[in-house]
Amino acid sequence: MIPYGRQDVTEDDIKAVDEVLKSVYLTQGPAVPKFEEAVLRHCNAKFAIATNSATSALHVACLSLGLGNGDWLWTSPNTFVASANCALYCGAKVDFVDIDPQTYNLCPKALEKKLISSEKKGLLPKIVVPVHFSGQPCDMKAIYALSQKYGFKIIEDASHAIGGKYLNEPIGNCRYSNITVFSFHPVKIITSAEGGMAVTNDVNLAEKLTLLRSHGITRTPSLMTKPMEGSWYYQQVDLGFNYRMTDLQGALGASQMNRLVHYVARRHALAKRYDKLLANLPVITPCQHKDGYSAFHLYVIRLKLDEISLSHVEVFEALRAKEIGVNVHYIPVHTQPYYQNMGFHVGDYPEAEKFYSEAISIPLFPALKESEQDYVIEALKELLQS
Incomplete structure (x- = not known):
């Protein structure tokens, strides 16, 4: 069987993972930050937060932007269900915007028409999730201009699109969005076996994303509600999740970034x-x-x-x-x-x-x-x- 997509794992990848297996860290060690840094260098962005899947990254991205009960998230109907489900995880509502018949991406003209109609009804979205279907970027400049007029936040679902470019700049630089999410599932451009990443230029969003991917627990004194009692000390300051990426995955992803x-x-x-x-x-x-x-x-x-x-x-x-x-x-x-x-x-x-x-x-x-x-x-x- 010739598959529609398949990962490419080399001896360098195997060596990178083997080194982690022989190290003292299997989970929260140096390999994940190394992978995050490699993605940041490629994207020309400021912060990257690796997760155990792109679905997890979408979920915490929505939460970090304050999506909750009574809010709306709009996305493309031409996508995997995770692009919409992430809103439901937050207790929000979902609606869709039809696609451009040429690019198969969310259509900015359809978006504008829906925004005009929805504004009259008081039903504007809090977040819009354009999906870069098949790896081709959406018309982010047009979508961003609409966000400035109608006040919504943007999460780029770039699960298909790491390595692509928009206006000759790398997808993931977040010039026209608040957060960009990548997927590293085996059939994607590069793989960490399973995994995702949220990229942003906003330090406050980065802190929130980091907090939410790890149980809402922090060891950072500035985020704590009372002084540290000792070097062992941590605080749960939010309700987060176990969405962390392992060092095994991080090592594979960092190695794959080289190609x-x-x-x-x-x-x-x-x-x-x-x-x-x-x-x-x-x-x-x-x-x-x-x-x-x-x-x-x-x-x-x-x-x-x-x-x-x-x-x-x-x-x-x-x-x-x-x-x-x-x-x-x-x-x-x-x-x-x-x-x-x-x-x-x-x-x-x-x-x-x-x-x-x-x-x-x-x-x-x-x-x-x-x-x-x-x-x-x-x-x-x-x-x-x-």
């Missing part, structure tokens, strides 16, 4: 080759916005269903039968049963639903061989030209 630029460049080379090989087939290849440099976590094609004899499901299952591990990203969040029970309906966000009905993610990862890529193309030709 981040190479990985993204290889993904671009493979994507460019796909563009060329797919040019004469009844599919739409990914559009790349002039202001962005995608991390190319995913390569998603859209089937021109009116030009082929097979259905979306039939093409998907036929590719799987040929040992090609295609996937679909994403089932729109608002169509999930849990969200339908909250009052959302099929038809609420037509662009996201149309995209879902045509989309297939085909294999893309740095170790993908051109011969494997050719096999994928030949399989698509056989199915789509029959």
